[in-house]
Amino acid sequence: MNPVVVLPTYNEAENLREIVSQIHQQPGGFHILIVDDGSPDGTGEIADELSGEFPGKVRALRRTRREGLGQAYVAAFRYALKLGYDVIVQMDADLSHSPTYLPGMLREIENSDLVLGSRYVRGVNVVNWDLKRLILSKLATTYTRLVTGMRFTDLTSGFKCWRRETLEAIGLDRIISNGYLFQIETTYRAHKMKFRIVEVSIIFYERNFGRSKINFRIILEALLGVIRLRLKRIG
Template identity: 40%
Template sequence: MNTSLVVIPTYNEVESIGSLLDSLSTLAVDVLVIDDGSPDGTAQVCIAHGIEVITRSGKMGLGNAYRTGFAIALERGYTNVIEMDADGSHRVEDLKTMMEWIGTSELLIGSRWVADGAIENWSKFREYLSKGANTYANLLLSLDVKDTTSGFRIYNVQLLKRMGISTIKSEGYCFQIEMTRRAIACGGSVGEIPITFIERAQGQSKMSAAIALEAVLRITSWGLLRLIGR
């Protein structure tokens, strides 16, 4: 068993997951896929690569998938847990760089918005939306993190234990903001490593109006609670 576990949530990622798993095989990591019953054969591709797959009966959300993966990592005694997208947006070469920084912070975030971070193949609207969400989260929550919404992360398991991950409620991309907020509230140290984020070339984005609305409502409610000292 390696000391680091990569947790990858999937739903209909058959076009991209195989190449990602091939690239990850060059690193000293174990991989766990949490698949929400993909009808396109995503789980079968993972199994053919010799990867452990937890298959659920339907779409249960990003947050639920990561909570499941974190719990398994804690139970099995891993030292670090890595979050990574299945669609090829997160480069394995960037993960290799991030892993060189393990031990410097309890939470390492692969950041698009720090110096030397970059994005490829995004529209200006998508870029402004992401930057706006991060600005809004930092304004209301005073997180002092450039990329609160990044899903490319390495957690030390001792931090996850302090965070009480079973009580994290967010399901969509707001999950990353809630995890950042909780990590800081628990005294966790946070470091941001520049990455190049590449917009998916295959498959469809999971972003929706409902996911965006969840983020706005939760960030606003947390900001109000912070304002009144709760």
């Protein structure tokens, strides 16, 4: 296997070196592709430094404008596919997703097409969230399950492992959503196309550094967007 981890960053200067170092400590030969959207805090410069320190193993895709997480992922996925990687992992760069799960995800993807890192496989595995945030997240998944018919326990997680063929098939150029909905849409597309999707249990740690970017607009977009997705013809 030839795996790459895509790390989207927006103002993650305090976290980027640490997450890259933790990924390097994992077995499996993971390469890293950082996609930064012109962070004002210097994250992009750190990404360039890292790619200079680890030639061929760490790459930086620096975009000048912030077009949202979904568009950053689409650009990075395209680039990762072009570079020839056969397994593409996506995870947050704020240390909420522990790189220690990477080898396990790599094992799971050998016999599946998409692996979801889920916080709710057994109980609730979230550290440092207030009740409001937890209820919002659980409601989002419950609502999405109802509307789309998908049976997974965590549909907004951003920790996922893709087989190259799955990403190629879901139609990156047709993706309409950003934010949380991007996570739902990509899984929904794979689900509609009958790909084998499995969940693995992960613990999610709320970020220690930097600021949360969730806001009302993102929530509203997701609520309406799920219905829009359901009405779309996919696959």
